[in-house]
Amino acid sequence: MTSGATSVPPKSHRILALTAMVFATGMTFIDMTIVSIGAPVIEQDLGITDREVQWIINSYLVGLAATFALMGRMADVYGHKRMVVLGTFVFAFSSLMCGLTPDGDLAGAWLIGWRAIEGVGAAMLFPAALAIVVASFPPQGRGRALALFFAITGGLTAIGPILGGYLVEWDWRSIFWVNIPIAILALILTARCHVPTERQDEPIDWGGALFTIAGMGLSVVGFQQASTWGWTSPATLGCIIGGVVILAVFVRYELSREYPLIKMRIFKDRAFQADNGVLFFLSMAFVPVFFFLSVYAQAALGYTAQEAGIFLMWFFVGFVVAAQVGGALLDAKGSKLPMVIGGLVGAAGYAGFAANANSLNETQVAPWIVVAGAGAGLMLGPASTDAVNRAINATYGEVTGITQTVRNYAAALGLAILGSIMTSRIADNITATAESFGLSESESATLVASVSGQTSGGAAGALANIPESSEKAFLQEIPTDFANALSVVIYAMAAMMFLAAIAALRHPGGRAQVADEAPEEAGSGPSTGQTVKRLVIFALIFVGIFFAIYAFV
Known part of the structure; x- marks a missing residue:
C-alpha cells in the first residue's frame, strides 16, 4: 500500500497536525452519539413524529456514507488541508442551523435537511484528516499515530452520551452548538499545520458519485419508510429494489473506469472481502445501538436524558476494555480470531439484553x-486495521474510503430497517394493550398516533373511555410495550453480530504484511509492551471514571 506522502515534517509539526485532526474529526464522532440522547426531547419539543426523529439521525449517516468516497477523491485532487478546512466550515455551519431549527410544520424537514448537510461536511473532512495524519508521520511511527488518533476519537464517541445528557437538560439545541467552538479551535490549529502531501492530477468520477448517492439514498429511504408505506407497498419495494439495482450498476461501471471512485479490484483479496463483510454486519448493530439504548432508557425505564447518557456508558465499558484485547490478539494471531470471538460474544450480549429487556430493570440488562x-x-479495530493492511497497490485514503463507506452505509441501513421494525412493533403492542382495556380500533389507533408523536389530538378523549380504575394500569403497560418492541430489534442486532462472525470465518487467517513499514529506530518511541500497558491503564481509568460518575448520578 502506498501512502502518498512526499516528505515527513519535523516532530513539532507532526504533533500539531495530529492534534488539529483530532479536534476536526472529534466533533463528527461526538455527533454520532450525542444526538441519540436528545432525540426524545427533540421529538417532544418540536412535536414531530417518530419517523422524523429517526430520519434526523439517519440523514446524517446517509449524507456521510453516500459522499465519503467522493470527498476522499476530491481531497486527493484538490488538497487535503483545503478539504479539512471546507469540511469543518460546512459541518460547523450546518450544526449552527440545526440548533436554529424553527418551531412549526417545517421543523422536521429543516432538521433532517441540515443533518444531511452535516453528514456531507463530515465526509469532506474525515478522509482528508486521515490522509494528513498518514503524511505527517514516517512509516515506523504511523501505526502508533493512527492508534492514538482512533483511541482519542473513539473516546470522544463515548463522551457524547454523557455530554448530551447534560446539555439536553439545559437546551437540546446546545447539542448542535457545542460543535462550533470545537470547529473554531480545529480551524486555528489546522491553519498552523504545514503538511506536504501529493495532489493527484486525475479526473474525478462524477458518474460513480451519482450512482452511489442514488443507490444508497433510495435503498435507505425504502427501508426507513417501510413501516409507514407498508413493507410490500410498490413505493417501498421500488425504492429498495431500485437502490440495489443502481448499486449493482455502479459496481460494473467502476470496473470499466480508468480512474474509478472506488477500486473494486481491491475486493479480489479474500481477506479484504471478509474484513469488509465483518464491518458491514457489525456496523448494522454498532451505530444504531446508541439510538435504541436511548429509547429504551427514556421510554421503557423512564430515565431523564442525563440518566440515559450514563446508561449508554455500560456499552462503552465493555467496548473500551475489549478493544485493547482485540488489538493484542491482532498483533499476536491476526484479525480472524478476535473477529470470530467478537461476533459470538456480541451476539450473546445482544441476545441476553433482548431476553431481559422487559424486566425494566437496569441491573438485569446492564451486564448483557x-x-x-x-x-x-x-x-x-482488527477488522479495520487488517482491511487497510491487506489492500495492495492502493493508498490509505482509498482503502479508508471503502471501509468507511461500507461502515456508514451499513449503519444507515441498520437504523432504517431496525427503526421500521421498532415503529411497527410499538404500534402493534400499544394497539393490543388498548384493545385489551376495552378501547375500539379507532380509539386504539388514536392512542398509537399520540404515543408515536404523529398527533396529540384525541388522545385524551380515547383515554376517557378507559374506566378510571384501569387508566393507571393501562399507562403502566406502555413502558413494557416499548421494551417488548425493542427486544425484537435487539434480537435482530444479535443476528447481525452472528452474521459478522460467519463473515469472519471466510478470512484466510494469518497476519498481513505491511510492505512500506521500516524497522523502528532505537528510541523512536515506546515499545509494544509499553504501549499495551498504557492502553490497559487508559481502559482502567475510563472504567473508573464511568463508575464514579454512575455512583454520583
Whole structure:
C-alpha cells in the first residue's frame, strides 16, 4: 500500500497536525452519539413524529456514507488541508442551523435537511484528516499515530452520551452548538499545520458519485419508510429494489473506469472481502445501538436524558476494555480470531439484553450490554486495521474510503430497517394493550398516533373511555410495550453480530504484511509492551471514571 506522502515534517509539526485532526474529526464522532440522547426531547419539543426523529439521525449517516468516497477523491485532487478546512466550515455551519431549527410544520424537514448537510461536511473532512495524519508521520511511527488518533476519537464517541445528557437538560439545541467552538479551535490549529502531501492530477468520477448517492439514498429511504408505506407497498419495494439495482450498476461501471471512485479490484483479496463483510454486519448493530439504548432508557425505564447518557456508558465499558484485547490478539494471531470471538460474544450480549429487556430493570440488562459492547470492541479495530493492511497497490485514503463507506452505509441501513421494525412493533403492542382495556380500533389507533408523536389530538378523549380504575394500569403497560418492541430489534442486532462472525470465518487467517513499514529506530518511541500497558491503564481509568460518575448520578 502506498501512502502518498512526499516528505515527513519535523516532530513539532507532526504533533500539531495530529492534534488539529483530532479536534476536526472529534466533533463528527461526538455527533454520532450525542444526538441519540436528545432525540426524545427533540421529538417532544418540536412535536414531530417518530419517523422524523429517526430520519434526523439517519440523514446524517446517509449524507456521510453516500459522499465519503467522493470527498476522499476530491481531497486527493484538490488538497487535503483545503478539504479539512471546507469540511469543518460546512459541518460547523450546518450544526449552527440545526440548533436554529424553527418551531412549526417545517421543523422536521429543516432538521433532517441540515443533518444531511452535516453528514456531507463530515465526509469532506474525515478522509482528508486521515490522509494528513498518514503524511505527517514516517512509516515506523504511523501505526502508533493512527492508534492514538482512533483511541482519542473513539473516546470522544463515548463522551457524547454523557455530554448530551447534560446539555439536553439545559437546551437540546446546545447539542448542535457545542460543535462550533470545537470547529473554531480545529480551524486555528489546522491553519498552523504545514503538511506536504501529493495532489493527484486525475479526473474525478462524477458518474460513480451519482450512482452511489442514488443507490444508497433510495435503498435507505425504502427501508426507513417501510413501516409507514407498508413493507410490500410498490413505493417501498421500488425504492429498495431500485437502490440495489443502481448499486449493482455502479459496481460494473467502476470496473470499466480508468480512474474509478472506488477500486473494486481491491475486493479480489479474500481477506479484504471478509474484513469488509465483518464491518458491514457489525456496523448494522454498532451505530444504531446508541439510538435504541436511548429509547429504551427514556421510554421503557423512564430515565431523564442525563440518566440515559450514563446508561449508554455500560456499552462503552465493555467496548473500551475489549478493544485493547482485540488489538493484542491482532498483533499476536491476526484479525480472524478476535473477529470470530467478537461476533459470538456480541451476539450473546445482544441476545441476553433482548431476553431481559422487559424486566425494566437496569441491573438485569446492564451486564448483557457490557458483553455486547465487548463483542464490538473485539472486532472493530482488527477488522479495520487488517482491511487497510491487506489492500495492495492502493493508498490509505482509498482503502479508508471503502471501509468507511461500507461502515456508514451499513449503519444507515441498520437504523432504517431496525427503526421500521421498532415503529411497527410499538404500534402493534400499544394497539393490543388498548384493545385489551376495552378501547375500539379507532380509539386504539388514536392512542398509537399520540404515543408515536404523529398527533396529540384525541388522545385524551380515547383515554376517557378507559374506566378510571384501569387508566393507571393501562399507562403502566406502555413502558413494557416499548421494551417488548425493542427486544425484537435487539434480537435482530444479535443476528447481525452472528452474521459478522460467519463473515469472519471466510478470512484466510494469518497476519498481513505491511510492505512500506521500516524497522523502528532505537528510541523512536515506546515499545509494544509499553504501549499495551498504557492502553490497559487508559481502559482502567475510563472504567473508573464511568463508575464514579454512575455512583454520583
